[in-house]
Amino acid sequence: MGRWEPNTRERLAKAAMELYAERGFEQTTVAGIAQRAGLTERTFFRHYADKREVLFAGSGELEALFVRAVAEAPGGLGPLGALAVGLDAVGEVFTGRREFARQRQAVIAATAELQERELIKLASMAAALAGALRERGVEAPDASLAAEVGIAVFKVGFERWVEAADERPMGDVMREALDGVKGLVR
Amino acid sequence: MGRWEPNTRERLAKAAMELYAERGFEQTTVAGIAQRAGLTERTFFRHYADKREVLFAGSGELEALFVRAVAEAPGGLGPLGALAVGLDAVGEVFTGRREFARQRQAVIAATAELQERELIKLASMAAALAGALRERGVEAPDASLAAEVGIAVFKVGFERWVEAADERPMGDVMREALDGVKGLVR
Numbered sequence: 114m115g116r117w118e119p120n121t122r123e124r125l126a127k128a129a130m131e132l133y134a135e136r137g138f139e140q141t142t143v144a145g146i147a148q149r150a151g152l153t154e155r156t157f158f159r160h161y162a163d164k165r166e167v168l169f170a171g172s173g174e175l176e177a178l179f180v181r182a183v184a185e186a187p188g189g190l191g192p193l194g195a196l197a198v199g200l201d202a203v204g205e206v207f208t209g210r211r212e213f214a215r216q217r218q219a220v221i222a223a224t225a226e227l228q229e230r231e232l233i234k235l236a237s238m239a240a241a242l243a244g245a246l247r248e249r250g251v252e253a254p255d256a257s258l259a260a261e262v263g264i265a266v267f268k269v270g271f272e273r274w275v276e277a278a279d280e281r282p283m284g285d286v287m288r289e290a291l292d293g294v295k296g297l298v299r
Numbered sequence: 300m301g302r303w304e305p306n307t308r309e310r311l312a313k314a315a316m317e318l319y320a321e322r323g324f325e326q327t328t329v330a331g332i333a334q335r336a337g338l339t340e341r342t343f344f345r346h347y348a349d350k351r352e353v354l355f356a357g358s359g360e361l362e363a364l365f366v367r368a369v370a371e372a373p374g375g376l377g378p379l380g381a382l383a384v385g386l387d388a389v390g391e392v393f394t395g396r397r398e399f400a401r402q403r404q405a406v407i408a409a410t411a412e413l414q415e416r417e418l419i420k421l422a423s424m425a426a427a428l429a430g431a432l433r434e435r436g437v438e439a440p441d442a443s444l445a446a447e448v449g450i451a452v453f454k455v456g457f458e459r460w461v462e463a464a465d466e467r468p469m470g471d472v473m474r475e476a477l478d479g480v481k482g483l484v485r
Binding site for chain 1 (some may be wrong): 377378379412415418419420440441443444445447448450451452454455458460476479480481482483484485
């Protein structure tokens with residue numbers, strides 16, 4: 114138990130999600146999460162800064178991965194093509210994680226403070242993607258527009274993936290959403 | 300002075316903007332705003348709930364106007380066409396208000412709390428626009444995608460309009476941004 118337990122972090126996340134669903138995010142305490150996981154509060158704080166971080170711990174890595182994939186996409190691709198490569202990379206990360214994503218989405222939808230945090234995360238991703246596109250030689254206004262469209266696709270695609278009756282690869286759903294935008298224009 | 304002064308509200312807004320620019324939003328107090336405007340705090344609170352509301356007072360009306368224009372756009376228009384009508388209506392509201400918009404943008408960019416509020420405002424607009432498009436018979440996923448694209452255009456277009464060296468009608472800049480999205484797809 115404790116320090117050397119291999120999956121301590123996952124156990125804490127699972128316990129937190131259960132309590133957020135049962136009691137609500139605001140009513141859940143770190144002490145309660147630790148108890149449910151059969152661990153101490155001290156162990157919790159070795160893994161997460163606070164109870165909110167259980168939900169947002171991977172955001173920085175996700176943004177970095179998305180941006181890197183866009184930056185390193187084949188040079189011949191235009192802005193939307195490069196974003197499609199980024200969305201594929203993001204989709205792979207979520208393989209096998211739909212149940213967690215679904216629970217997380219429900220907790221966030223129920224709590225205004227968390228919705229704000231989620232919006233900030235998306236705005237940060239949009240700014241970082243615009244930067245990556247400018248690095249690829251896309252003009253500033255087009256880079257910002259394309260990045261915002263990429264985030265719109267990510268947001269709508271993510272919701273669709275989480276809510277679908279059957280589990281499909283996230284990459285496929287994202288491609289569909291991107292095709293949806295193209296269809297609107299045509 | 301005070302209650303029956305015709306342009307009290309505008310004087311308060313002007314005084315607030317000056318102080319936000321000079322001292323920063325966080326360091327500005329309602330007492331300071333009232334003093335600068337030559338009015339009392341009590342008068343301030345008859346017009347605004349708090350110092351943040353000076354910056355967001357028109358948000359609800361703007362959203363309602365945008366949504367109504369989309370809802371009432373000619374029936375033959377597709378989702379992006381209806382959004383273009385909405386963006387035109389929004390553009391008209393800002394005629395002659397670029398200086399205020401520019402100051403407001405600078406204050407918001409400098410304050411994390413205000414950026415969050417701005418993101419929430421945009422997310423609320425996106426949800427309301429998606430609802431208006433569904434009412435027009437647009438399928439749910441396309442309605443959400445189109446609404447997010449509309450907000451992307453509004454966000455990028457607004458920044459471009461505010462930052463441009465010369466003042467152009469906002470509607471023209473919004474149309475350009477929408478054409479920019481179309482150009483990305485083609």
